[in-house]
Amino acid sequence: MDYLQMMDRFAAEYSIIPKSSQDKAQIALPKKTKSDEFSDGVPRKKQLPLEAPSSSSDIQILGQMLLALRKSAEQHLRIPIYLAIATHPQLPNLDHSTLQQAFNYAGLANIESYKYFSKKVSELSTAYAALGYGMCEHWTDIRVCELYDADFEEEYTLAISFTDTSLTLTSVSIIGAHDLRGSNWATANLDYTSLPNLSMDQRKGNEEDIHFWPKVREAIVTHIVKLRIPQRVILLGDQTENREFLQSVEDAFIAIGAWQLVYQVRNITYDPLFLAARGAAEFAKCWQGSTWNCIEQKYCAKERDHDVEHWTREQYHQAVRHW
Secondary structure, three states, X not given: OHHHHHHHHHHOOOOOOOHHHHOOOEEOOOOOOHHHEOOOOOEOOOOOOEEOOOOHHHHHHHHHXXXXXXXXXXXXXXXXXXXXXXXXXXXXXXXXXXXXXXXXHOOOEEOOOOOOOOOOEEHHHHHHHHOOOOOOXXXXXXXXXXXXXXXXXXXXXXXXXXXXXXXXXXXXXXXXXXXXXXXXXXXXXXXXXXXXXXXXXXXXXXOOOOOHHHHHHHHHHHHHHOOOOOOEEEEEOOOOOOHHHHHHHHHHHHHOOOHHHHHHHHOOOOOOOOHHHHHHHHHHHOOOOOOOOOOOHHHHHHHOOHHHHHOOHHHHHHHHHHO
């Protein structure tokens, strides 16, 4: 219940946290036990005390969840895990600092790349990567990847997430898996609609409502019409494979004449529940981070200049060829 309430707070429309909850709070870290060391004697990463600028309870709940996931993964793989990438749905009230402190609680370091330094990694980014799009194939070659990013053709994409708690629609221009843009390019905000009243829980609580699935279809049509028809659709969430839901999605696309999207929905070969997680692993494998592994130090330093993020394709090409 605490977890669901926390996610509701994170997913709500952006709001400033009341000053009273911004007081710094020390969070009790889990005590180190014998199970914190493997049979080879390799200790876990040292966990530091947290100072929470926002809700300390949220940080602790999130940290406990990450710690449980870490222990489960370590038991399965039989190797210690110190690094991870967190990918999540649109959560306006989950700030970068909160996520970092939750990672600290779990004894993890968040893998950060110059591609998304100090940014939250959207589940749409990693889902797109899991489908084999937007990631440089020769990721160890910095020069090749810069040209790949510069030449990547923008793809307007709609992500539809259907879960027990919400129907969420997100439209975004994808310029490579690391770069998502909404209609407002100045702020890079994603265009999304969250509809808790059209969740699977709502359906289960009122199965006689013959208007439920038509409402889902209409919500999808309304979201698309106020923006534009996407080139690609990505399905996410633990209830997305529900047959009635899939039929409602198809009906919505048929209503607006988006037959290429109907074809995509009918030919899905991936598991929507684990798609974003698979993509996060792809992000970790193809990590483009610090300059330590770069031979041309001058080039690497320039490449990781924060201004590079805002360059045009022409500037990319000119800089890469010059360096």
